[in-house]
Amino acid sequence: MRPPNLSSEKTPATREALAASLLRAVRLFIAGSSLFGQRVAEKLALHPTDMQFLNLLDLLGPMTPGALAQCSGLSSGGVTVVLDRLEKAGYVRRSAHPEDRRSVLVSIVASRQKRVNANYESAQSQFHWVLKTFSDQELQTVLRFFLAAGNAGPQIQQRR
Amino acid sequence: MRPPNLSSEKTPATREALAASLLRAVRLFIAGSSLFGQRVAEKLALHPTDMQFLNLLDLLGPMTPGALAQCSGLSSGGVTVVLDRLEKAGYVRRSAHPEDRRSVLVSIVASRQKRVNANYESAQSQFHWVLKTFSDQELQTVLRFFLAAGNAGPQIQQRR
DNA sequence: GGCAAGTATCTTAGTGAGTGAGATAAGTCT
DNA sequence: AGACTTATCTCACTCACTAAGATACTTGCC
Numbered sequence: 001m002r003p004p005n006l007s008s009e010k011t012p013a014t015r016e017a018l019a020a021s022l023l024r025a026v027r028l029f030i031a032g033s034s035l036f037g038q039r040v041a042e043k044l045a046l047h048p049t050d051m052q053f054l055n056l057l058d059l060l061g062p063m064t065p066g067a068l069a070q071c072s073g074l075s076s077g078g079v080t081v082v083l084d085r086l087e088k089a090g091y092v093r094r095s096a097h098p099e100d101r102r103s104v105l106v107s108i109v110a111s112r113q114k115r116v117n118a119n120y121e122s123a124q125s126q127f128h129w130v131l132k133t134f135s136d137q138e139l140q141t142v143l144r145f146f147l148a149a150g151n152a153g154p155q156i157q158q159r160r
Numbered sequence: 161m162r163p164p165n166l167s168s169e170k171t172p173a174t175r176e177a178l179a180a181s182l183l184r185a186v187r188l189f190i191a192g193s194s195l196f197g198q199r200v201a202e203k204l205a206l207h208p209t210d211m212q213f214l215n216l217l218d219l220l221g222p223m224t225p226g227a228l229a230q231c232s233g234l235s236s237g238g239v240t241v242v243l244d245r246l247e248k249a250g251y252v253r254r255s256a257h258p259e260d261r262r263s264v265l266v267s268i269v270a271s272r273q274k275r276v277n278a279n280y281e282s283a284q285s286q287f288h289w290v291l292k293t294f295s296d297q298e299l300q301t302v303l304r305f306f307l308a309a310g311n312a313g314p315q316i317q318q319r320r
Numbered sequence: 321g322g323c324a325a326g327t328a329t330c331t332t333a334g335t336g337a338g339t340g341a342g343a344t345a346a347g348t349c350t
Numbered sequence: 351a352g353a354c355t356t357a358t359c360t361c362a363c364t365c366a367c368t369a370a371g372a373t374a375c376t377t378g379c380c
């Protein structure tokens with residue numbers, strides 16, 4: 001007879017328990033991220049939605065309002081409002097789309113981007129502190145997990 | 161116009177590049193999660209905020225409106241409105257707090273919880289599909305990362 | 321004990337972020 | 351060329367959320 005595992009949060013024994021622990025940890029991580037985003041936005045006197053837009057633009061580079069609508073889940077009209085707000089505050093710039101004259105390319109204003117990133121500094125230093133406790137190979141594993149999970153998750157892909 | 165794909169591709173060589181890739185993957189993962197939450201909420205005809213509440217209650221168990229306010233970032237009045245909505249729709253139940261008669265304990269109605277979880281099924285099956293590509297030890301590593309990152313980030317704590 | 325201060329939730333009025341239908345303009349297909 | 355589609359923006363409206371205050375209970379101090 002197996003001895004009972006009394007510590008639920010410690011290393012799970014069975015693979016099933018391991019998967020459950022991981023799922024729970026992921027969900028908690030996501031819940032925490034949402035709160036964290038709010039906090040950062042608050043510091044910058046921005047709405048969480050605005051912050052989300054800046055993040056998307058920072059991660060994916062300049063993109064059209066339509067793409068932002070799909071990546072954020074906002075309506076087309078909502079995107080316009082957010083962009084107006086961000087543009088007025090000097091965070092982003094709208095420029096003509098080189099290939100489609102109906103369209104627009106939105107990009108982050110570089111100087112402001114630095115100011116935004118500064119607010120992530122404390123998180124990033126903690127992030128790097130966490131990283132120190134992992135070997136190169138372990139980080140590769142974690143990275144692979146995130147990439148796989150990202151691909152399995154809500155893909156923003158448009159069929160042609 | 162094609163919306164960008166929220167996933168990155170290459171395998172980094174140096175540790176610094178590895179850290180950068182991981183940071184980027186984490187941020188993309190978070191961005192995708194936010195979208196995913198919206199989609200699920202939409203399916204259930206709930207607001208994203210309501211979904212967030214159900215998640216918190218599912219993860220952390222019954223808690224007071226005040227604790228929900230802290231975990232979600234909403235104001236006290238906002239929590240009341242959300243809870244009214246969820247209670248009216250039959251998702252949660254308010255009951256007297258056993259230790260403080262001013263307070264209230266909010267808990268998920270079990271039968272509804274199942275219905276909510278059903279909407280995560282497709283995600284969970286994909287999740288388990290991803291898990292299959294990792295060994296037990298690798299999953300332990302990933303779990304350790306999430307726990308560490310969760311502790312480093314904004315704390316979501318269950319309060320009494 | 322009894323008053324004062326603190327805490328938890330709910331109420332209410334007001335706001336403004338986001339929606340959705342429609343307008344405009346440009347690209348695409350036959 | 352005309353019809354259709356696509357991309358963004360406009361505008362009136364909605365309703366989710368905020369903030370201040372009300373209510374009810376707890377805690378602490380004299």
